[in-house]
Amino acid sequence: MRPLVTALLLATVLGSGASAQTTTTGSPAAPDAKTSQQSGGQESVTRPNTDKATPDGMPAGAHMNAKLERGANSFTEGEVRSRLNKAGFTDAKDLKKDDQGIWRGTAMHSGKSVSVGMDFKGNVAAQ
Template sequence: MRALLPSLIVLTLAAGPALAQNATPASPGSGTMTNSSNGAVNGSGNAGSNVNASGTVNVLAMTALEKGANSFTEGQAKSRISSAGFTDVSDLKKDDQGIWRGTATRGGKQEQIGFDYKGNIGAQ
Protein backbone atom coordinates (compact mmCIF):
# COMPACT_ATOMS: atom_id res chain seq x y z
CA MET A 1 0.00 0.00 0.00
CA ARG A 2 2.87 2.38 0.81
CA ALA A 3 4.34 1.89 -2.70
CA LEU A 4 0.96 2.46 -4.34
CA LEU A 5 0.47 6.02 -3.08
CA PRO A 6 3.77 7.44 -4.46
CA SER A 7 3.10 5.67 -7.78
CA LEU A 8 -0.34 7.28 -8.07
CA ILE A 9 1.10 10.72 -7.31
CA VAL A 10 3.78 10.34 -9.98
CA LEU A 11 1.24 9.15 -12.57
CA THR A 12 -1.12 12.01 -11.76
CA LEU A 13 1.62 14.62 -12.07
CA ALA A 14 2.89 13.12 -15.33
CA ALA A 15 -0.58 13.11 -16.93
CA GLY A 16 -1.33 16.77 -16.10
CA PRO A 17 0.79 18.45 -18.81
CA ALA A 18 -0.37 15.98 -21.46
CA LEU A 19 -4.02 16.78 -20.73
CA ALA A 20 -3.39 20.53 -20.97
CA GLN A 21 -2.35 20.38 -24.60
CA ASN A 22 -5.12 21.23 -27.05
CA ALA A 23 -3.29 21.66 -30.35
CA THR A 24 -2.27 18.58 -32.25
CA PRO A 25 -0.35 18.35 -35.53
CA ALA A 26 -2.60 17.87 -38.56
CA SER A 27 -0.10 15.40 -39.96
CA PRO A 28 3.43 14.52 -38.92
CA GLY A 29 5.95 17.01 -40.24
CA SER A 30 3.32 19.28 -41.82
CA GLY A 31 3.95 22.15 -39.42
CA THR A 32 0.22 22.93 -39.34
CA MET A 33 -1.78 22.74 -36.17
CA THR A 34 -5.44 22.06 -35.53
CA ASN A 35 -7.81 22.58 -32.60
CA SER A 36 -6.33 25.98 -31.79
CA SER A 37 -8.08 29.29 -31.23
CA ASN A 38 -4.94 31.16 -32.36
CA GLY A 39 -5.67 32.59 -35.82
CA ALA A 40 -2.00 32.53 -36.76
CA VAL A 41 -1.94 28.77 -36.07
CA ASN A 42 -5.31 27.64 -37.40
CA GLY A 43 -5.15 29.65 -40.64
CA SER A 44 -8.22 31.75 -39.93
CA GLY A 45 -6.22 34.99 -39.98
CA ASN A 46 -4.58 37.16 -37.39
CA ALA A 47 -6.13 39.03 -34.55
CA GLY A 48 -7.16 42.32 -36.09
CA SER A 49 -7.61 40.69 -39.47
CA ASN A 50 -9.54 42.66 -42.06
CA VAL A 51 -11.76 39.73 -43.07
CA ASN A 52 -15.34 40.57 -42.17
CA ALA A 53 -18.08 38.19 -41.00
CA SER A 54 -19.17 37.42 -44.57
CA GLY A 55 -15.65 36.25 -45.41
CA THR A 56 -14.80 39.14 -47.73
CA VAL A 57 -11.85 41.45 -47.22
CA ASN A 58 -12.29 45.02 -46.06
CA VAL A 59 -9.89 47.38 -47.81
CA LEU A 60 -8.78 50.11 -45.44
CA ALA A 61 -7.51 53.63 -45.95
CA MET A 62 -3.72 53.70 -46.35
CA THR A 63 -3.46 55.70 -43.11
CA ALA A 64 -5.07 52.81 -41.18
CA LEU A 65 -2.22 50.40 -41.96
CA GLU A 66 -0.07 49.57 -38.94
CA LYS A 67 3.70 49.70 -38.91
CA GLY A 68 5.56 46.75 -37.45
CA ALA A 69 7.83 43.82 -38.20
CA ASN A 70 6.27 42.28 -41.31
CA SER A 71 7.07 38.59 -41.79
CA PHE A 72 5.05 38.20 -45.00
CA THR A 73 7.14 37.52 -48.08
CA GLU A 74 6.56 39.51 -51.25
CA GLY A 75 4.80 36.50 -52.78
CA GLN A 76 2.50 36.08 -49.80
CA ALA A 77 1.62 39.78 -49.79
CA LYS A 78 0.90 39.70 -53.53
CA SER A 79 -1.27 36.60 -53.15
CA ARG A 80 -3.31 38.14 -50.31
CA ILE A 81 -3.78 41.39 -52.22
CA SER A 82 -4.87 39.49 -55.34
CA SER A 83 -7.33 37.37 -53.36
CA ALA A 84 -8.91 40.62 -52.11
CA GLY A 85 -9.95 41.46 -55.68
CA PHE A 86 -6.96 43.43 -56.96
CA THR A 87 -5.29 42.60 -60.27
CA ASP A 88 -1.97 43.59 -61.81
CA VAL A 89 -0.29 43.82 -58.39
CA SER A 90 3.18 45.22 -59.05
CA ASP A 91 6.16 47.13 -57.69
CA LEU A 92 5.76 45.71 -54.17
CA LYS A 93 8.51 46.94 -51.89
CA LYS A 94 8.64 46.75 -48.09
CA ASP A 95 9.20 50.21 -46.60
CA ASP A 96 11.07 51.11 -43.42
CA GLN A 97 7.82 50.76 -41.42
CA GLY A 98 7.35 47.13 -42.51
CA ILE A 99 4.50 47.87 -44.91
CA TRP A 100 4.51 46.35 -48.39
CA ARG A 101 3.63 49.14 -50.85
CA GLY A 102 2.97 49.03 -54.57
CA THR A 103 0.29 49.46 -57.20
CA ALA A 104 -2.67 47.36 -58.28
CA THR A 105 -5.85 47.63 -60.29
CA ARG A 106 -9.33 47.43 -58.80
CA GLY A 107 -12.53 48.17 -60.69
CA GLY A 108 -10.52 49.21 -63.76
CA LYS A 109 -8.67 51.88 -61.81
CA GLN A 110 -5.00 51.75 -60.79
CA GLU A 111 -4.47 52.44 -57.09
CA GLN A 112 -1.64 52.73 -54.59
CA ILE A 113 -1.88 49.75 -52.23
CA GLY A 114 -0.31 48.71 -48.94
CA PHE A 115 -0.18 45.51 -46.90
CA ASP A 116 0.74 45.58 -43.21
CA TYR A 117 2.10 42.97 -40.81
CA LYS A 118 -1.43 42.05 -39.64
CA GLY A 119 -2.56 41.26 -43.18
CA ASN A 120 -4.55 44.47 -43.57
CA ILE A 121 -4.80 45.86 -47.10
CA GLY A 122 -4.97 49.58 -47.71
CA ALA A 123 -5.71 51.46 -50.93
CA GLN A 124 -6.09 55.02 -52.19
Protein backbone atom coordinates (compact mmCIF):
# COMPACT_ATOMS: atom_id res chain seq x y z
CA MET A 1 0.00 0.00 0.00
CA ARG A 2 2.83 2.34 0.86
CA PRO A 3 4.42 2.15 -2.66
CA LEU A 4 1.03 2.99 -4.23
CA VAL A 5 0.56 6.08 -2.05
CA THR A 6 4.13 7.18 -2.77
CA ALA A 7 3.61 6.72 -6.51
CA LEU A 8 0.33 8.72 -6.46
CA LEU A 9 1.90 11.48 -4.41
CA LEU A 10 4.90 11.63 -6.75
CA ALA A 11 2.66 11.70 -9.83
CA THR A 12 0.58 14.53 -8.34
CA VAL A 13 3.62 16.65 -7.48
CA LEU A 14 5.32 16.11 -10.83
CA GLY A 15 2.14 16.56 -12.81
CA SER A 16 1.17 19.86 -11.19
CA GLY A 17 4.69 21.26 -11.47
CA ALA A 18 4.89 20.51 -15.18
CA SER A 19 1.53 22.08 -15.96
CA ALA A 20 2.38 25.24 -14.04
CA GLN A 21 5.44 25.74 -16.23
CA THR A 22 3.67 25.23 -19.55
CA THR A 23 3.99 28.27 -21.81
CA THR A 24 1.88 28.82 -24.90
CA THR A 25 3.64 30.52 -27.79
CA GLY A 26 2.73 31.28 -31.38
CA SER A 27 -0.30 32.97 -32.88
CA PRO A 28 -2.79 34.94 -30.78
CA ALA A 29 -5.84 32.95 -29.69
CA ALA A 30 -8.32 35.23 -31.48
CA PRO A 31 -8.56 34.35 -35.18
CA ASP A 32 -8.95 38.00 -36.26
CA ALA A 33 -6.26 39.41 -33.92
CA LYS A 34 -3.79 41.89 -35.41
CA THR A 35 -0.25 42.69 -34.42
CA SER A 36 0.36 46.09 -32.87
CA GLN A 37 2.05 47.18 -36.09
CA GLN A 38 -1.04 46.30 -38.15
CA SER A 39 -3.44 47.96 -35.73
CA GLY A 40 -1.39 51.12 -35.33
CA GLY A 41 -0.05 50.11 -31.93
CA GLN A 42 0.04 52.37 -28.95
CA GLU A 43 0.81 55.98 -29.73
CA SER A 44 3.72 56.31 -27.34
CA VAL A 45 6.06 59.19 -26.75
CA THR A 46 9.37 58.46 -28.39
CA ARG A 47 12.70 59.88 -27.41
CA PRO A 48 15.62 60.37 -29.76
CA ASN A 49 18.79 58.32 -29.47
CA THR A 50 21.54 60.88 -29.01
CA ASP A 51 24.40 58.41 -28.60
CA LYS A 52 25.71 58.30 -32.18
CA ALA A 53 25.94 60.51 -35.23
CA THR A 54 23.78 59.84 -38.27
CA PRO A 55 25.26 59.37 -41.78
CA ASP A 56 24.55 63.03 -42.62
CA GLY A 57 26.87 64.08 -39.78
CA MET A 58 24.10 65.26 -37.49
CA PRO A 59 23.82 63.77 -34.02
CA ALA A 60 21.32 60.91 -33.76
CA GLY A 61 17.89 62.27 -32.96
CA ALA A 62 18.63 65.45 -34.92
CA HIS A 63 18.11 65.41 -38.66
CA MET A 64 18.24 67.98 -41.40
CA ASN A 65 14.78 68.76 -42.79
CA ALA A 66 13.10 66.33 -40.37
CA LYS A 67 9.37 66.86 -39.94
CA LEU A 68 8.56 67.84 -36.40
CA GLU A 69 5.09 66.94 -35.15
CA ARG A 70 2.80 69.60 -33.80
CA GLY A 71 1.05 69.00 -30.51
CA ALA A 72 0.69 70.14 -26.93
CA ASN A 73 4.28 70.65 -25.84
CA SER A 74 4.97 70.59 -22.10
CA PHE A 75 8.77 70.93 -22.29
CA THR A 76 10.27 73.93 -20.55
CA GLU A 77 12.92 76.10 -22.20
CA GLY A 78 15.53 74.55 -19.92
CA GLU A 79 14.54 71.02 -20.96
CA VAL A 80 14.72 72.05 -24.63
CA ARG A 81 18.24 73.45 -24.12
CA SER A 82 19.29 70.22 -22.39
CA ARG A 83 17.96 68.04 -25.23
CA LEU A 84 19.60 70.25 -27.84
CA ASN A 85 22.91 69.90 -25.99
CA LYS A 86 22.51 66.11 -25.81
CA ALA A 87 21.85 66.11 -29.57
CA GLY A 88 25.14 67.94 -30.18
CA PHE A 89 23.98 71.56 -30.45
CA THR A 90 25.50 74.35 -28.40
CA ASP A 91 24.71 77.97 -27.64
CA ALA A 92 20.95 77.75 -28.27
CA LYS A 93 19.38 81.18 -28.71
CA ASP A 94 15.97 82.77 -29.21
CA LEU A 95 14.05 79.64 -28.19
CA LYS A 96 10.33 80.21 -28.50
CA LYS A 97 7.38 77.84 -28.66
CA ASP A 98 5.30 78.50 -31.79
CA ASP A 99 1.51 78.20 -32.20
CA GLN A 100 1.90 74.52 -33.23
CA GLY A 101 3.69 73.61 -29.97
CA ILE A 102 7.15 73.33 -31.58
CA TRP A 103 10.11 74.97 -29.90
CA ARG A 104 12.20 76.87 -32.46
CA GLY A 105 15.44 78.80 -32.28
CA THR A 106 19.05 78.78 -33.43
CA ALA A 107 22.06 76.86 -32.18
CA MET A 108 25.64 76.09 -33.17
CA HIS A 109 26.67 72.79 -34.72
CA SER A 110 30.12 72.07 -36.20
CA GLY A 111 30.95 75.78 -36.10
CA LYS A 112 27.82 76.83 -38.01
CA SER A 113 24.66 78.52 -36.84
CA VAL A 114 21.62 76.42 -37.71
CA SER A 115 17.88 76.73 -37.14
CA VAL A 116 16.67 74.06 -34.74
CA GLY A 117 13.35 72.79 -33.52
CA MET A 118 11.98 70.32 -30.99
CA ASP A 119 8.50 68.83 -31.00
CA PHE A 120 6.28 67.61 -28.17
CA LYS A 121 7.85 64.12 -28.38
CA GLY A 122 11.34 65.49 -27.78
CA ASN A 123 12.47 64.96 -31.38
CA VAL A 124 15.13 67.47 -32.42
CA ALA A 125 15.63 68.70 -35.98
CA ALA A 126 18.05 71.10 -37.63
CA GLN A 127 16.49 72.97 -40.52
